Amino acid sequence: MRLQGKVAIITGSANGIGRAATKRFLEEGAKVVIADIQKEAGKELEKQFKDQGYEVLFYQVNVANKEEVEKMVEKVKEIYGKIDILVNNAGITRDAMLVKMTEEQFDEVINVNLKGVFYCTQAVAKVMVEQGYGKIINTSSVSGVYGNIGQTNYAAAKAAIIGMTKTWAKELGKKGINVNAVAPGFTKTAMVEKMPEKILNYMESITSLKRIGQPEDIANAYLFLASDESNYITGHVLHVDGGIMM
Ligand code: NAI
Numbered sequence: 001m002r003l004q005g006k007v008a009i010i011t012g013s014a015n016g017i018g019r020a021a022t023k024r025f026l027e028e029g030a031k032v033v034i035a036d037i038q039k040e041a042g043k044e045l046e047k048q049f050k051d052q053g054y055e056v057l058f059y060q061v062n063v064a065n066k067e068e069v070e071k072m073v074e075k076v077k078e079i080y081g082k083i084d085i086l087v088n089n090a091g092i093t094r095d096a097m098l099v100k101m102t103e104e105q106f107d108e109v110i111n112v113n114l115k116g117v118f119y120c121t122q123a124v125a126k127v128m129v130e131q132g133y134g135k136i137i138n139t140s141s142v143s144g145v146y147g148n149i150g151q152t153n154y155a156a157a158k159a160a161i162i163g164m165t166k167t168w169a170k171e172l173g174k175k176g177i178n179v180n181a182v183a184p185g186f187t188k189t190a191m192v193e194k195m196p197e198k199i200l201n202y203m204e205s206i207t208s209l210k211r212i213g214q215p216e217d218i219a220n221a222y223l224f225l226a227s228d229e230s231n232y233i234t235g236h237v238l239h240v241d242g243g244i245m246m
Pocket of ligand 1: 012013036089139140141
């Protein structure tokens with residue numbers, strides 16, 4: 001049990017990578033808050049895990065709304081008395097080529113993928129500083145490291161995640177808080193299913209391991225960074241991408 005007794009908030013965990021992470025964290029003994037904007041999927045997942053005997057709570061939240069985020073963090077602190085782990089996993093895409101991208105598409109992605117991470121971390125870090133302990137895991141992307149066609153907004157947010165991760169690692173290290181990021185490669189979730197098959201085949205062909213990632217591949221990296229096994233790691237960006245670009 002690598003997370004026995006720990007309390008974790010995982011954003012965007014009603015689907016995809018966050019959902020796989022919720023499962024792994026529960027299996028390792030954590031109490032998990034499924035923090036997602038999708039009520040139906042979140043409630044259903046909560047029920048499914050509760051029926052299996054796990055301690056899990058769905059909280060409907062839009063991470064791009066500062067007030068909602070603060071209320072959620074207050075509620076979680078009230079229920080469990082502490083927050084040990086925050087995984088900033090919620091994310092969206094609104095892809096378009098640079099010349100066609102609307103300001104709305106740009107702002108939507110920045111609001112969720114960048115400001116959402118700022119809001120969640122700021123609210124949770126206050127609790128973690130008081131506790132003198134915490135693990136924060138941010139989700140970047142290969143797009144943020146290498147850029148990706150059609151993803152001006154997304155790449156900007158995901159590159160910024162790396163800067164924030166390193167800044168927070170420096171600010172919060174002395175308070176007993178580790179801050180790291182995972183940069184997933186193309187991973188089989190609803191987000192990627194939107195992409196044309198031709199592009200996915202190409203991505204597979206340039207990946208050293210010759211396959212698209214599975215949500216569990218990323219969930220296992222989150223788990224490592226949330227566990228005590230990574231206690232001397234901070235400010236790190238862990239590439240979990242099958243060796244797509246090196
Ligand atoms: P997904 O689309 O399967 O799941 C995203 C989840 O985030 C959904 O449950 C959705 O309801 C939730 N969400 C969206 N907006 C939200 C908001 N405003 N507030 C709260 N929850 C919200 O996506 P996936 O693939 O599981 O992505 C998870 C993370 O991994 C994202 O940050 C994504 O950018 C990142 N990532 C994904 C890659 C992939 O190939 N799937 C590659 C690199 C990074």
